[in-house]
Amino acid sequence: MGRRLLVDRLRMRPTGPSVSRRGMLGGLGGLAAVGCATEGKSPVSGDTGVPTPPEGTCGPGSPTAAGDVLSAGASPFEENPFQLGVASGDPLHDRVILWTRLVVEPTDVASSPSASADVIWQLFADEALTVMVQEGMVVATAESAHSVHVDVDGLDSATEYWYRFICGAHESPSGRTRTLPCEDATVEVARIGFATCQNWQSGFYASHRNMAEARLDLVVFLGDYIYEAGTTGEVRDHGAPECFDLEAYRNRHGLYRSDADLQAAHQSAPWMPIWDDHEFDNNSVGGSTDDADVAARRTAAYQAWYEHMPVRRGPVADGSLQIYRAVDFGTLARFVLLDGRQHRDLQPCGDDIGATCDEVFEERTFLGAEQEAWVRTVFETSSEQWMVVANPVVMLPIDLAGSFLNPDQWDGYPSARARFMDTVATHAPGRTVLFSGDIHAAGVGVVPEDPAVYDGPAAIAEVVVPAVSSRFENELAISVGAILAVQAHIGWWDWSVNGWTQATISADAIDVAFWLVDDRTDPVSPVTPARTWRIEAESIVPVET
Ligand SMILES: [Fe+2]
Structure with a gap:
């Protein structure tokens, strides 16, 4: 009451x-x-x-x-x-x-x-x-x-x-x-699956088959449910050109959803999906635009996404679709699902990965004013043990002191990140954990209180959820990954794995298991809980178990 x-x-x-x-x-x-x-x-x-x-x-x-x-x-x-x-x-x-x-x-x-x-x-x-x-x-x-x-x-x-x-x-x-527990129910444990980035062309979905067997309480999908690109098949093929209109997006969703393992994952548990960029376009910024072709493409992409997702809200007349939302899992956890695409400003520095440019430090928004205000209220009104944030792109700093800025991530929006961190510090310190997609790496770390000081006190725990099948493996990524892995705020970083992530949430801790596929090119690949980490309340620094 x-x-x-x-x-x-x-x-x-x-x-x-x-x-x-x-x-x-x-x-x-x-x-x-x-x-x-x-x-x-x-x-x-x-x-x-x-x-x-x-x-x-x-x-x-x-x-x-x-x-x-x-x-x-x-x-x-x-x-x-x-x-x-x-x-x-x-x-x-x-x-x-x-x-x-x-x-x-x-x-x-x-x-x-x-x-x-x-x-x-x-x-x-x-x-x-x-x-x-x-x-x-x-x-x-x-x-x-x-x-x-x-x-x-x-x-x-x-x-x-x-x-x-x-x-x-x-x-x-x-x-x-x-169904979820009552908002005021005392819940001992929640078993939640997190998955993201399932590029059809990069691999099979043994990960989904394995997740289906877990019969979870809930699955949170962090985005890149489809990839809009044309045929570049590495393991299997889209068999169609890049998506631009409604028919193409529908057929792309149809292709992905025809996969028996993905169907099994959906049939095993309720999902709460958010999107990232590839549901629309690579590194897309989905807000208002003067370009009629871009607007029409966005409308088509969002319409097709809604038609294929088990979500409550559909697009409105202007083609926009609000996907940020939050639910309580009893008094144990409040799930906060963000939209990191539709309301953000354009990426700085021409959206080029490389050295930081001055534009990064201008006042810019990542969530948009309305969503940002909503986030503040969601945190302000929370008394749950955990704040679990479905975060479409990585927040922990990986810019290596400005030498490796990925402007598409929170690193490209430091003023917006500072406001988010202030909200957490004010209302939910020691109990906020991000589960992040997009980057096609697996890892754990913390967002330091000062993102420029990697060995400073931890503000927010972050779990980087591996891609189901997508890869981001090139020489630059591998060399940067090696540097990242030894940074003070990062417990683990691996750009060479695929799988899904299970969070077992209890009052004292969140136990994180990374279920990794042996071989993404094998549809019946074994999947094993290769790495496990524990995030304890108050400390929130992930510790390997
Ligand atoms: Fe992706």
Whole structure:
């Protein structure tokens, strides 16, 4: 009671044109009889994204009353349209998004029918799909590439569910999902997966197959879900030129999502994805632009991203899409997911990697004013044990005293980094950990209080999440990596590995396991927890275990 409920501003916005729905309550042994307090009706202010307190304690809501048994509706798909699998995401304590997209040829959206399809969704209490909790019907339209987002509410907190879709005579595979604990629940442990950078052309997804086996509470994807580039296949090929329009982005997402191991990872746990640059364009800055072609490309990229992600919020009329959001995992952790692309100023120094230029030190923004204010409020109102930040690009300084500036990272935005660090120092010192993507390296380190003094006191812990398959291996990277690895603020840095990262979060510490693939060119490569580190509260300096 009275705790601030932290969600993004669109928490209550219904997703998908649900036309029919019913709840089947008997199988849960009294779901409807349990007190329903918030039922997804917490007011959330519309201007700042700052949450306001819920009107009651957390409990299961009531699904819509039972109605007629649903039967399969019209389907314009003659063959099985569930070629991209199913997914769930953006869970809250009483709801989760269920996703699928109907397409027979994953890399050819033009072959899809123009007619709409009726899609039945079903939610179950058991893995065998014998105890149905709710079901409903949505209409998948060609305008949204026959993608489906269902925001199923009225669920129990911290509870596993399974789901599937039916269209015409065809049934989708089933997926497992899990709701979050109540915001004021005491949680002993959270098992979270982090993944990023899955360049199709650089390798296979043994990492995803391995992560799927972990049946995690939640997966946070840190960006570079697709790569927009044309054919440069090293291990396997995009088989298409660089993406510029909606059809191309849809087909690129379709290609990636056709991978069985990636589908398995989605089917194993709810995801909360953010994006980085390659969902749109290399080192893209996705904000407003006077260039109509760039604006149209961005709109297409964001639209396709939404159509393929199990997220609650879709694009608005101007083509923008707000993806920064936060959720609480009980009182154990607050997850803060950042958008590091859409609202930033252009990179300084012509976006060239090299020596620092004066422009770096000008007053510039990385998150944009609105997101920055939101971050301050998110930290200001936090009392969780941990602040876990999904950070799209590396924050710890790797500029080697100005000789190796990567202007695309936080290093290129020192004034914005200083403001972020001030927020952490004021509201969450000793309990803030970043999980970062983009760089195609694995590592651990700390952001020093003064980023120019590498051996100074630690301000924020940072875990650099390895790429699922992408590589950034060239002579410069290797030589810089060797120098980085011995810097005082870096515990480990390795540019030669791929995999995923598991965070086991408890009150005293976050245990980080780097699950690394033996061979990214082998689709059935072994994946092992090659390095493990512990980040203890207060100290926050990662220690190898
Ligand atoms: Fe990447």
